[in-house]
Amino acid sequence: xxxxxxxxxxxxxxxxxxxxxxxxxxxxASAKVGFRIRRSEAAARLPEFETLRDESRDIKNHxxxxxxxxxxxxxxxxxxRGGHVHWAADAAEARETVLTICRAAGAKTVTKxxxxxxxxxxxxxxxxxxxxxxxxxxxxxxIIQLRGExxxxxIAPAFHVLKEEVIETFREKHTHLNPDRVIEEARELQDxxxxxLRERFLGADVGxxxxxxxxxxxxxxxIVTNEGNGDLTQTLPRVHIVLASLEKxxxxxxxxxxxxxLLARSATGQEYSSYTTFSxxxxxxxxLDGPHEFHVVLLDNGRTDLIGTEMQDxxxxxxxxxxxxxxxxxxxxxxxxxxxxxxxxxxAVLSPSLIGVEEAHHLPAASTFCGRCEAVCPMxxxxxxxxxxxxxxxxxxxxxPATVRxxxxxxxxxxxxxxxxxxxxxxxIRLMALLGGRKGxxxxxxxxGGWTSQRDLPAPQxxxxxxxxxxxxxxxxxxx
Amino acid sequence: MAEPGxxxxxALFVTCLADLFRPTVGLAAVKLLEKAGCxxxxxxxxxxxxxPAYNSGDRTNxxxxxxxxxxxxxxxxxxxxxxxxxxxxxxxHWPALLEGDPQMSKLAISVAEKTWELTSFLTDxxxxxxxxxxxxxxxxxxxxxxxxxxxxxxxxxxKLLGTVKGLTVKDLAHPEECCGFGGTFAVKYPDISGRMxxxxxxxxxxxxxxxxxxxxxxxxxxxAGKLKxxxxxxxxxxxxxxxxxDTGTPPIGEGEP
Numbered sequence: 001x002x003x004x005x006x007x008x009x010x011x012x013x014x015x016x017x018x019x020x021x022x023x024x025x026x027x028x029a030s031a032k033v034g035f036r037i038r039r040s041e042a043a044a045r046l047p048e049f050e051t052l053r054d055e056s057r058d059i060k061n062h063x064x065x066x067x068x069x070x071x072x073x074x075x076x077x078x079x080x081r082g083g084h085v086h087w088a089a090d091a092a093e094a095r096e097t098v099l100t101i102c103r104a105a106g107a108k109t110v111t112k113x114x115x116x117x118x119x120x121x122x123x124x125x126x127x128x129x130x131x132x133x134x135x136x137x138x139x140x141x142x143i144i145q146l147r148g149e150x151x152x153x154x155i156a157p158a159f160h161v162l163k164e165e166v167i168e169t170f171r172e173k174h175t176h177l178n179p180d181r182v183i184e185e186a187r188e189l190q191d192x193x194x195x196x197l198r199e200r201f202l203g204a205d206v207g208x209x210x211x212x213x214x215x216x217x218x219x220x221x222x223i224v225t226n227e228g229n230g231d232l233t234q235t236l237p238r239v240h241i242v243l244a245s246l247e248k249x250x251x252x253x254x255x256x257x258x259x260x261x262l263l264a265r266s267a268t269g270q271e272y273s274s275y276t277t278f279s280x281x282x283x284x285x286x287x288l289d290g291p292h293e294f295h296v297v298l299l300d301n302g303r304t305d306l307i308g309t310e311m312q313d314x315x316x317x318x319x320x321x322x323x324x325x326x327x328x329x330x331x332x333x334x335x336x337x338x339x340x341x342x343x344x345x346x347x348a349v350l351s352p353s354l355i356g357v358e359e360a361h362h363l364p365a366a367s368t369f370c371g372r373c374e375a376v377c378p379m380x381x382x383x384x385x386x387x388x389x390x391x392x393x394x395x396x397x398x399x400x401p402a403t404v405r406x407x408x409x410x411x412x413x414x415x416x417x418x419x420x421x422x423x424x425x426x427x428x429i430r431l432m433a434l435l436g437g438r439k440g441x442x443x444x445x446x447x448x449g450g451w452t453s454q455r456d457l458p459a460p461q462x463x464x465x466x467x468x469x470x471x472x473x474x475x476x477x478x479x480x
Numbered sequence: 481m482a483e484p485g486x487x488x489x490x491a492l493f494v495t496c497l498a499d500l501f502r503p504t505v506g507l508a509a510v511k512l513l514e515k516a517g518c519x520x521x522x523x524x525x526x527x528x529x530x531x532p533a534y535n536s537g538d539r540t541n542x543x544x545x546x547x548x549x550x551x552x553x554x555x556x557x558x559x560x561x562x563x564x565x566x567x568x569x570x571x572x573h574w575p576a577l578l579e580g581d582p583q584m585s586k587l588a589i590s591v592a593e594k595t596w597e598l599t600s601f602l603t604d605x606x607x608x609x610x611x612x613x614x615x616x617x618x619x620x621x622x623x624x625x626x627x628x629x630x631x632x633x634x635x636x637x638x639k640l641l642g643t644v645k646g647l648t649v650k651d652l653a654h655p656e657e658c659c660g661f662g663g664t665f666a667v668k669y670p671d672i673s674g675r676m677x678x679x680x681x682x683x684x685x686x687x688x689x690x691x692x693x694x695x696x697x698x699x700x701x702x703x704a705g706k707l708k709x710x711x712x713x714x715x716x717x718x719x720x721x722x723x724x725x726d727t728g729t730p731p732i733g734e735g736e737p
Contacts, residue, residue, distance in 0.1 A: 016671050328658045332675045366669050368662025368676075369535060370625035388535065395537030408533060412541035415496075415527040416548050422524075429500050440735030441708055450667030454674030455705030458501065458733035465494050465503035466522075474510075475521040478489040478555040 006355050008339035011362035018333040024160050028334055031159060035325035038269025039376065046265065056259045057380045060316040063250055064307060070216040070249050071298070077219025081281025083294035091121040094299045098123060098208070098241060101295055102132055105239045107205035113223060113230035114138035115210030116154055116319060117243040117299055119341045120354070123208075134208075135200045137229040139193050146173045152335030154342065155267050155321040160334050163189070197229070207233040207291065211244035212263065212318065213256045214296070220280040221296060222256055224263060224273040231277055240279065240291035245299045247315040259318060262378035267320040302354045310389045314349050316379040323373035323383060329366055338363060345373035349386040357390065361399050364390035422466045433462040490518040491556040493595070495566045496528035497697035498718075502732065505697065508724035509562040509598050516606035518558075525552030529561075529569040530577075535663050539577065546574045550587050558605065559595040562720050563696045564627020567597040572630050597627055598720060599637040599695060610643035613725035618648045620689035621719075622680070622703065624696035625658050637695055637719050644722060650687040657683070661702040677706040684714060692716045697732075704733035 007014060018024055043049045063070055075085040088094035098121075102110060110127065112118065112134055124134045124145070136145040140158035144151060146169050151157030158166075167183055170192055177196075183189055209230050213222040221242045223230045234240045250256050264270040283290035306312055324330040324344025335343030340360065342350045348363040364387035373383040394400065414421045436442060436459020444452045451457050463471075490513055498505040506522075513520045526549055534542035553559045553570075561567040571592045578584040602608040619641065627633035641649045660666065660676025667673075680703060684692055692707070692714055694700050704716035715731035730736055 012669065012671070015669065019671055019675055328660065328676050329672055332672050332679075366665070366672065368625065368658050368660065368665045368673075370658035370662070371629040372625070372656060372658070375629055388537070391535070391537030392539050393537070395539075400536070404536070408536055408538055408541070412533050412538065412545065415530070415533075415545050416541075418525045418527050418548075418552075421527045425500055436735070438735040440730055441705065441733040443709075448667075450670045451705070453670045454666075454709075455677060455702065456708045456733060458701050458704050458708075459735075460501045461503055461729065463503060465499040465506040466524075468503050468507070469522050475519070476524055478491070478521055479519055 006340040006351075006359050008351060008355065008360040008363060009358075011337060011339055011366060014337035014339055015333045015366075018337045023162055023165070024334050027160055027162055028331060031156070032325060032331045035268070035321075039266055039322060039325065042265040042269040042271065046261070049262075049265070052258060052262050053378055053380055056262055056378060057316060059250060059255045059258060060379060063255075064247065064312060064315055067246065067249065067307065070251055071246060073216040074214050074219055074249055077217070078281065078294070078296055079219075081219055081294075082284075083219065083281045083296065086295060086297045088297055088299045088301075090301050091299070094121050094243070094297050094301075095123060095126045097297050098243075099127070099130055099132075101239065101241055101293075102127070102206050105205050105293070107132055107239070109133045109135060109200065109204045110206040110208055111135050111137050111201055111204040111233045111237065112141070113207070113209035113225065113233040114141050114157065115208065115243050116151075116341060117210055117245055118208065119151060120245075120301065121243070121299065123243075135197070135204065137197050137201065137233050138225070139190065139227060139229075142193055142197065143169060146170075150336070150341070152343065153321060153324060154319050154346075160336065201232045201236050204233075204237045206239040206241060207235075207237040208241045208243060209234050211242050211248050211296075213259070214244055214249045215251075215253055215256055215278075216249055217252045218280055220253075220278045222260075222276065222278050224260070224276050226268075226270075226274045228275050231275060234277070234279060234291065235289050238291060239293040240282070240295070242279070242294075242296045243299065244296060245301065246303050247317075259378075263318055263320055266322040266376065266378040306353055311349070311353055311386060313381050314346070314353065314386060316381055317346055317350070318379060319346075320378060322376045322378065326372045326376050328368065328370060328372070345383040345387070346381075349381075349383060349390065352390050357394055357397065357399065361394050364388075365394070422464070425464055426467055429460045429464055430462060433460045436460070487517055487519040488557040489555070490520050491553050491559045492520055492522050493526055493529070493553070493559050493561040493566060493570070494522060495561055495563045495697065497701070498562055501701065502697060502718065504726060504729050505562050505718040505720050508718070508720040508726045509560070511724045511726065512598070512602060512611070512720060513560060515612075516602050516608050518606070521556070523552040523556075525549060529566040531565065531569050531663060534569070534573060534577070543577045546577050546588065547584055550574070550584070550591050553591050553595075554587060557594065558601065559591060560598055560601045561595070562598045562718065563698075564597045564624045564631055564633050565696050565698060567595055568626040568630035570595040597631050597633050597695065599640060599723075600631065600633045603636040603639055608640065611640050611723045611725075613723055614645040614647075615691070615722050615727060616646040617691045618650060618687075618689045619691040619693045619722070620650050620652055620684050620687040622652065622659060622684070622692065622694040622699060623655055624694055624699045627695055628656065633695065637693075640723050641693070641719065647722070649693075650689050652683045652687060654683055659699045659703050661698045663698065666702060673702075677702050681706045681710060681712065685712065690714060691722075693719045693722060695719050700732055704731070708733045
């Protein structure tokens with residue numbers, strides 16, 4: 001579990017390191033622009049894109065209001081089709097469930113499709129501790145597994161890794177291949193990974209995937225991938241385990257289709273991802289392929305506690321990554337600095353809810369409220385509003401340091417009393433203007449170190465506007 | 481609202497930054513509003529829109545500041561602020577802050593509905609088509625996030641700037657990117673904010689402009705501070721100063737020559 005201990009409390013230090021990491025910065029600078037352009041072009045090509053956002057929001061709001069009903073319906077359908085549903089209250093219970101299924105299948109190797117829930121559960125480390133080898137089959141996930149890292153982006157887990165680093169990693173880890181082989185281009189790297197993984201697919205006892213949707217009316221689970229690795233993961237082994245958090249549920253196939261029209265467009269700018277795979281129960285008698293066992297592990301891990309609260313909207317998230325692709329803070333520091341599974345704006349609102357405000361209090365604070373995340377979120381999650389709400393919760397719990405609280409209280413006391421405020425500000429502002437002198441700015445100033453560590457502070461002009469307005473006898477009341 | 485043909489009563493919400501740091505922005509705003517045919521007053525009962533408290537999680541103080549300021553703004557036909565951020569706070573957030581208090585919430589909505597950012601008020605409400613100003617130079621325009629995304633302010637300042645004699649206006653390569661100010665964010669996370677404003681400064685420099693304009697003093701002080709720190713010669717001003725032809729004072733972050 002060591003890999004998944006959150007370091008969110010250490011966010012400022014994490015961020016500082018990320019800002020100083022030249023390789024990471026090079027990757028971030030090029031990758032984020034591409035995501036943004038492709039999303040904006042995809043949205044522009046679809047006239048009903050904005051309408052779909054409204055419809056999808058409404059679908060999820062309706063589902064969350066009746067989530068118990070739809071989950072029970074889902075379970076019933078899965079069981080009818082010969083599958084199993086396992087309810088897990090927290091990550092530990094989910095891990096145990098997976099282990100029990102793997103042990104019953106006599107599993108030594110499990111292949112895995114990309115799953116953020118698996119990351120949330122810390123599943124890989126747990127399986128390894130129990131003598132089962134997990135093999136990630138999504139190219140990005142595979143790369144970071146070889147490198148012993150965690151994902152830095154929810155749809156592009158190896159966002160932080162440069163091509164040159166992948167070449168290095170493959171040469172170091174694929175020791176059974178000819179050391180003189182040529183691997184320079186992305187294509188050659190893909191081919192090599194495909195070749196290595198093909199053997200792993202065939203040898204796996206259990207396949208584990210995530211789920212983008214759970215469909216109540218059919219008991220189906222849905223994944224979207226671009227590499228086809230998910231299909232091989234779930235159809236080749238004898239046992240297929242789906243890991244999903246509760247809020248992935250939608251009532252009907254039609255609902256999933258509506259939201260699917262937004263998902264890839266918001267994520268990669270594709271109209272659809274290359275593969276959209278629906279799994280309904282295990283192999284039937286007449287089927288030529290498919291798993292013999294079909295299990296769905298439904299993870300709660302604090303999510304039901306959010307229903308009916310101010311934070312409920314976060315459960316509409318479909319994990320497209322658009323918020324982080326457009327976030328200037330994510331764009332500056334990348335995903336690892338956030339210190340837990342979910343980075344970017346969605347992580348800033350989800351992590352405090354799942355791992356606690358004390359651990360993750362920096363995340364909702366580290367935003368300028370520029371609002372770009374909300375502007376692009378396909379599910380219209382009011383991310384800045386949720387971050388502000390979490391800041392209020394932190395403030396109520398007394399998490400901000402005493403100096404900040406007292407400073408704010410003193411300022412607010414004045415700001416509530418205009419007459420005193422206007423008089424009280426005159427002298428210090430005059431003084432500051434004098435000190436700013438000929439240059440009109442400060443390179444450093446007591447108590448303003450946070451500001452002046454990065455930029456000069458422009459000096460005030462001298463008189464306050466209120467004083468100037470008084471002096472010229474300006475109008476103070478509306479004329480009748 | 482104003483009778484047809486009469487001059488609308490406008491309350492100037494100066495904003496705390498213009499009041500304390502750059503009063504000439506307030507004067508420029510008054511000049512523009514008067515030119516647009518408004519009767520401008522500056523109600524005494526204003527200090528700040530409350531964002532420092534609101535965005536720090538101190539909802540109680542933010543609500544209290546809103547509650548105390550609302551009566552001062554109520555008697556007017558319009559409330560105008562030379563800032564998208566402060567106008568956005570009054571327009572979008574005051575009603576939400578006071579929604580638990582039925583009576584105050586009604587008043588907050590009434591103030592919100594008549595509150596405007598300066599340039600959008602001039603064009604969209606007053607129908608101003610042009611200004612009588614000159615500036616010989618090339619300006620880069622920065623869209624502040626709140627103005628852009630909360631209030632839809634984008635074309636309005638450009639439209640008016642397009643009529644300033646001698647001025648060419650250029651867009652940034654990444655016009656929707658935040659400058660890294662974010663109020664207390666700039667001092668709480670200086671390293672991240674520093675990277676953001678540094679990228680912004682590069683974008684500004686790349687336009688070849690000799691002047692940077694925006695409609696929000698927070699962003700302007702951040703960008704001016706960075707440009708001056710790195711020795712840039714680009715002058716920084718609030719858009720109202722150029723539109724009003726008030727460019728006799730030193731630019732932001734510069735002293736008397």
